[in-house]
Structures are given as C-alpha cells and as structure tokens.
Amino acid sequence: MIDEHAIEALLDESRLFPPTPEFAARATLNDPEIYARAEADPTAFWGEVAQELTWSRPWDTTLTWEPPFARWFEGGRLNASVNCLDRHLGTATQNKVAIHWEGEPGDERTLTYRQLWREVCKFANVLKGLGVQKGDRVTVYMPLVPELVITCLACARIGAAHSVVFGGFSADALADRLQDSQSKVVVTADGGHRRGGVVPLKRAVDSALERSPSVEKVVVLERVGHQLAPAHMQAGRDAWWHDLMDGASAECPAEEMDAEDLLFILYTSGSTGKPKGIAHSTAGYLLGCYATTKWVFDLKPEDVYWCTADVGWITGHSYVIYGPLSNGATQVIYEGAPDYPAKDRFWALIEKYGVSIFYTATTAIRAFMKWGEEYPRAHDLTTLRLLGSVGEPINPEAWMWYREIIGGDRCPIVDTWWQTETGHIMISPLPGLVAAKPGSATRPLPGILADVVDANGVSVPPGGGGYLVLTHPWPGMLRTLYGDPERFKETYWSRFPGIYFTGDGAKRDKDGYLWILGRVDDVMNVSGHRLSTMEVESALVDHPAVAEAAVIGKKHDLKGEVPVAFVTVKQGVTADNNLADKLKEHVVKKIGAIARPDSIVFTAELPKTRSGKIMRRLLRDVAESRTLGDTTTLADPAVVASLREKHEANEG
Numbered sequence: 001m002i003d004e005h006a007i008e009a010l011l012d013e014s015r016l017f018p019p020t021p022e023f024a025a026r027a028t029l030n031d032p033e034i035y036a037r038a039e040a041d042p043t044a045f046w047g048e049v050a051q052e053l054t055w056s057r058p059w060d061t062t063l064t065w066e067p068p069f070a071r072w073f074e075g076g077r078l079n080a081s082v083n084c085l086d087r088h089l090g091t092a093t094q095n096k097v098a099i100h101w102e103g104e105p106g107d108e109r110t111l112t113y114r115q116l117w118r119e120v121c122k123f124a125n126v127l128k129g130l131g132v133q134k135g136d137r138v139t140v141y142m143p144l145v146p147e148l149v150i151t152c153l154a155c156a157r158i159g160a161a162h163s164v165v166f167g168g169f170s171a172d173a174l175a176d177r178l179q180d181s182q183s184k185v186v187v188t189a190d191g192g193h194r195r196g197g198v199v200p201l202k203r204a205v206d207s208a209l210e211r212s213p214s215v216e217k218v219v220v221l222e223r224v225g226h227q228l229a230p231a232h233m234q235a236g237r238d239a240w241w242h243d244l245m246d247g248a249s250a251e252c253p254a255e256e257m258d259a260e261d262l263l264f265i266l267y268t269s270g271s272t273g274k275p276k277g278i279a280h281s282t283a284g285y286l287l288g289c290y291a292t293t294k295w296v297f298d299l300k301p302e303d304v305y306w307c308t309a310d311v312g313w314i315t316g317h318s319y320v321i322y323g324p325l326s327n328g329a330t331q332v333i334y335e336g337a338p339d340y341p342a343k344d345r346f347w348a349l350i351e352k353y354g355v356s357i358f359y360t361a362t363t364a365i366r367a368f369m370k371w372g373e374e375y376p377r378a379h380d381l382t383t384l385r386l387l388g389s390v391g392e393p394i395n396p397e398a399w400m401w402y403r404e405i406i407g408g409d410r411c412p413i414v415d416t417w418w419q420t421e422t423g424h425i426m427i428s429p430l431p432g433l434v435a436a437k438p439g440s441a442t443r444p445l446p447g448i449l450a451d452v453v454d455a456n457g458v459s460v461p462p463g464g465g466g467y468l469v470l471t472h473p474w475p476g477m478l479r480t481l482y483g484d485p486e487r488f489k490e491t492y493w494s495r496f497p498g499i500y501f502t503g504d505g506a507k508r509d510k511d512g513y514l515w516i517l518g519r520v521d522d523v524m525n526v527s528g529h530r531l532s533t534m535e536v537e538s539a540l541v542d543h544p545a546v547a548e549a550a551v552i553g554k555k556h557d558l559k560g561e562v563p564v565a566f567v568t569v570k571q572g573v574t575a576d577n578n579l580a581d582k583l584k585e586h587v588v589k590k591i592g593a594i595a596r597p598d599s600i601v602f603t604a605e606l607p608k609t610r611s612g613k614i615m616r617r618l619l620r621d622v623a624e625s626r627t628l629g630d631t632t633t634l635a636d637p638a639v640v641a642s643l644r645e646k647h648e649a650n651e652g
C-alpha cells in the first residue's frame with residue numbers, strides 16, 4: 001500500500017528554495033566559510049563578533065563554562081542602552097528614524113535615534129528620582145507604545161533590571177510576577193487600545209498592588225485618557241509620566257555594567273503552575289540579539305524593518321528593542337490588532353511605511369490566510385524583500401501562501417526557531433546562504449550547536465526523530481531562573497547532563513535539515529504563546545466548585561493549540577454550561593485571556609495510572625477524537641470511554 005503521507009513528506013523535504021543570485025550577491029553574509037569557522041571554535045567565533053559591540057572595558061575571558069552556569073565576556077564592561085543609542089550619536093544614524101510608531105486609533109509618532117536617546121536619558125533620571133538604583137527591578141505593564149521601549153532602555157541605562165509583563169495578563173498574574181521579582185517600581189499606562197476597545201491597565205495594577213508590598217512607586221502614562229480609562233491616582237505612590245518628565249534633565253551618564261550583570265527578567269510558563277523568571281545577562285544577550293538581527297534579517301541601513309511582536313514577549317525584547325536598535329535600524333511599531341479597523345491593517349502599514357523586512361508569528365500568518373488574499377492584494381507590498389516567521393512550526397501550506405501572496409514570490413522566508421530561554425534566534429536559514437525548505441527551520445546559525453538525540457542522549461542518524469538539544473553554550477542563553485537556580489538545573493540540564501534540553505521534539509532529514517515537531521513536555525503553545533497545562537489546572541482548582549482538573553493542549557487550525565480542560569466537580573455542585581462559563585472566566589481572571597479553555601469536559605473521574613499520575617496523552621486522544629492509545633495502565637478504563645462520549649457530545 002502506498003503511504004501518501006510519507007510520499008508527501010518526502011516531496012516536501014526535497015523542495016528547495018535557494019537564495020537567488022541577486023539576493024546572495026548583496027547579502028550581509030554570503031560566504032559559507034562562516035559555518036565551518038564558527039563550528040571549529042564557537043567561543044572564539046563569538047569573541048570575534050563581540051568586537052562589534054561598544055565596550056567601556058574589554059573582557060578578559062570569553063567564556064567560563066561551569067555546567068550549567070556560563071559566564072561570557074567576564075571582565076568586560078558595557079551598557080546596553082549605550083549600545084542601542086549613544087553609539088549612534090555623532091554618526092549618520094543619529095538623525096535617522098529609529099521608530100515609526102502608530103497607535104491603533106491611527107495616531108502617529110516618529111522618533112529619531114537622537115530623540116529616543118534624549119527621552120531615555122530623561123526617563124532614566126525620573127527612575128533615579130523615584131529611588132531606583134542599580135540592581136533593583138522595575139516591572140513594566142504597558143501597551144505597545146514608544147514609552148515601553150523608553151522605559152526598558154532607561155532601566156538598562158541605570159542598571160536596573162526590567163521585568164515586562166504582557167498587558168494581556170490579569171491582575172493576579174501581574175501580582176505573582178511582582179512578588180517574585182520584588183519590584184520597587186511599576187511603570188504602566190491608564191490603558192491601551194485593543195481591537196477598538198480599551199484595556200484598563202492601571203485598574204489591574206491597583207488590584208495587583210494590594211498584594212505586592214515591595215512596590216513603592218507607580219508611574220502612569222496617559223495613553224487613552226480619563227474618558228475611556230479613568231485612573232485612580234494614589235497620593236504618594238502614583239505619579240503621571242508627563243508630570244515626572246516635565247523638566248527632567250536629559251543628561252544621564254550610563255552605568256558601566258559588568259558583562260554578566262542582569263539585564264532583565266521575563267516570566268514564561270514552565271511545566272508547573274509557577275511561572276519561571278528567565279534571567280538574561282547584559283553582554284551575551286545583547287551580542288546575540290545584535291548579531292542575529294543583522295544576519296538573519298540581512299539588515300541594511302536603508303531597510304524599514306517591522307517585527308509585529310509585543311514587547312511583553314521575548315520576541316519584542318530581542319527583535320523590537322535590543323536587536324534592531326543596536327544595529328541602528330529604522331523600524332515600525334504598531335500598538336494594536338491586525339484586524340482593526342479592518343483585516344488589512346498590517347498590509348496598509350507595510351504600504352504606508354515602505355516596510356522591507358517583515359517578521360511575524362506563524363499563527364498570524366494562518367489567520368491572514370483564512371481571512372483571504374483580497375486584503376493583502378489591495379495593497380502595494382512591493383517594498384518587501386524579506387519575510388520571517390516565529391513561534392511555532394509553520395505548515396508548508398502557510399509557508400507557500402506567505403511566500404506567494406505576501407512576498408510576491410520574490411522574498412526569502414526565514415523560519416526562526418528559538419525560545420524565551422535562548423534569548424535570540426538559534427535555528428534559521430541565513431537568507432543569502434541557505435536554501436529554505438517550507439516547514440523546516442533548516443540549520444543552526446553559525447556559532448550554535450544543536451543536535452537531535454534519543455532518550456539516552458545519543459545523536460539520531462539522518463531521517464530520525466528525537467529531542468532537540470543544544471550542545472554548546474551560546475551568548476544569549478538564560479543564566480538562571482530568577483531566585484531559583486535549582487529549578488534552572490532541574491528543568492533544562494538534568495535530562496541530559498551538561499546539555500541544554502529545549503523541551504521540543506525534532507526530526508533531522510537526510511540533508512541534515514531540522515524539522516521542529518513541537519513540545520514534548522506539559523507545555524502548550526497557544527497562538528505562539530507558551531502556557532503550561534499545570535498553570536491552567538491550578539487556576540481551575542482554585543475555583544471552589546472544582547475538585548480536580550486536567551488540562552491538555554488540543555490541536556487547533558489557527559492557534560496551533562488551545563487548552564481543553566477535564567474537570568471533576570465537588571460533591572453537590574451541578575456541572576452545567578453555566579459553571580463551564582464561570583470556570584472559563586475564572587481562568588481568564590487568574591491568568592489572562594490567552595489561557596481561556598476552549599472547552600470544558602466535566603467528568604466523574606480522570607484517567608490515571610496506578611501510581612496516580614493523570615494520563616494526559618489519553619485525554620489528548622479524547623479531545624482530538626483519535627483512536628485511543630494503550631489503556632492498560634488505566635485505573636479504570638471505563639472512564640475514558642465515558643470521557644470520550646461526553647467530549648463528542650460537547651463538540652456536536
């Protein structure tokens with residue numbers, strides 16, 4: 001019998017899109033020699049690239065590797081805001097546009113590098129005036145406005161670590177992160193514009209602060225105004241951004257930081273209910289962002305670059321703030337939703353600003369595809385010359401659509417694999433050197449060593465699948481989990497000692513290309529955003545009606561995965577649609593809208609192994625209505641059959 005899937009896969013694997021000779025000739029990197037040179041001595045290679053940053057004192061040792069703790073560029077001193085701003089002053093870049101910003105309602109702002117530098121210096125002085133010192137943490141909870149970028153760089157300038165919490169997270173999630181980071185100051189806004197509505201950020205801050213005693217001061221940006229989001233200002237604690245900036249001095253010498261000093265914390269989901277504070281250091285992270293932006297996006301001085309990510313996620317940290325600004329790029333930043341006021345907003349922005357490099361999420365590409373090609377067709381997209389995708393595997397069909405409809409069949413596509421933990425892109429084609437295959441992130445970047453291994457940590461031969469691991473330290477790697485080095489060791493370094501475990505499964509084809517297969521742990525990827533099943537389970541059992549809950553990620557055409565919850569209720573509670581809605585709202589309140597369960601299945605019992613572990617694999621089969629896997633380890637096999645029936649009834 002002919003296995004059509006296998007044939008299809010084979011065809012896909014051999015479908016190559018090599019760089020055109022014209023693109024290769026002009027590409028920033030077009031000599032394949034770089035791969036061999038980097039592989040021969042990755043540490044020395046990164047040492048060479050690091051010369052391109054601006055240092056106030058050169059480093060003594062490029063890498064000290066005491067697994068799992070790495071120190072890069074020890075002895076070196078530098079400041080990240082100087083590398084993003086001051087180093088462009090006195091050059092042609094100083095009067096270049098750094099940011100073309102557009103708000104969702106259509107308001108615009110343009111900041112040159114010099115103007116951005118002045119704002120950052122002023123706000124750095126404001127933070128100092130509020131008592132923020134080197135080594136402190138500042139939590140940032142803002143819409144995607146220039147002030148968000150300014151705040152992060154101002155923190156970097158005075159040596160305080162920023163902890164950005166995505167504006168879509170709830171007050172509870174914010175409070176957890178404030179407590180864990182022990183932040184002294186919160187920078188927020190009265191609200192943000194989203195899909196025609198307003199997100200009342202300050203109100204969430206007020207509620208979070210009832211349980212966050214470390215916070216002394218709150219700075220509030222007036223973004224949407226009193227009419228739409230009245231902000232209650234608590235005397236002595238809260239102050240308006242504009243009042244504080246009024247008259248602030250623009251003279252603020254940058255703090256000289258050690259290479260390994262903490263630059264920021266960013267919380268992400270792990271396989272337990274408690275979010276992990278990913279800690280990134282100054283020099284290595286900055287270097288990784290700088291180099292990968294330049295290489296992967298083939299950045300040229302005349303480019304107009306647009307990464308659509310929110311700064312609430314790592315993609316916004318690395319490819320809105322530190323990567324493009326350290327390269328002196330001109331970029332577009334857009335506050336709002338892609339379908340507001342209509343489904344062509346992104347294409348209208350590309351046309352308006354003449355965007356040449358466009359980097360967006362796989363989920364977004366699938367949504368654009370579903371909306372229809374009439375929206376991009378209505379706009380002139382001929383300024384585009386390179387496209388990127390990130391967040392989850394891109395199916396070959398979406399890849400081809402992206403290439404043809406958005407890229408006019410002329411733009412290379414870079415499918416970039418990386419993680420909050422890796423800090424910067426790790427696996428991606430270099431557009432002038434590597435032939436792309438739709439659906440494959442291709443190969444590790446120069447200086448990055450990855451492998452696919454079996455359960456014993458043995459490298460699998462070409463054609464085989466296994467766990468994706470990183471076998472050599474890299475500059476932007478997370479240094480630890482904030483305040484929890486034990487969990488850092490356990491999560492990433494215990495499965496294969498001395499080797500970083502990504503949590504992803506991958507396959508390597510006969511040409512050595514890597515195909516990412518998705519998470520192999522209890523982590524879901526919802527619209528490119530990471531969420532742990534445990535986190536949603538904790539939120540559910542927090543509700544008084546719930547006895548027990550199991551959550552799995554169910555495959556979804558647009559979002560990649562969506563949470564589906566299996567819930568047993570307490571004695572005497574009526575499990576009905578009304579309760580299901582209440583539980584969904586409870587999850588939104590505890591975590592945020594991205595965590596809202598797609599469906600809730602009530603059940604008298606959850607399938608468990610004899611040792612009491614919930615069998616999520618089985619639940620996933622049920623949710624996706626597949627043939628059931630092996631059920632012999634079930635405590636009560638009848639449970640699954642009834643679960644499955646209920647699920648099918650729910651879906652119907």
Ligand code: WT7
Nearest residue numbers: 390391392393415416417418419420516519530
């Ligand atoms: C997880 C990391 C990196 C910024 C966005 C998400 C998945 C990411 C790809 C890609 C296949 C991808 C992985 C990874 N992922 N990019 N190009 N192809 N999968 O950051 O929240 O830290 O999630 O996203 O599963 O482990 P994150």
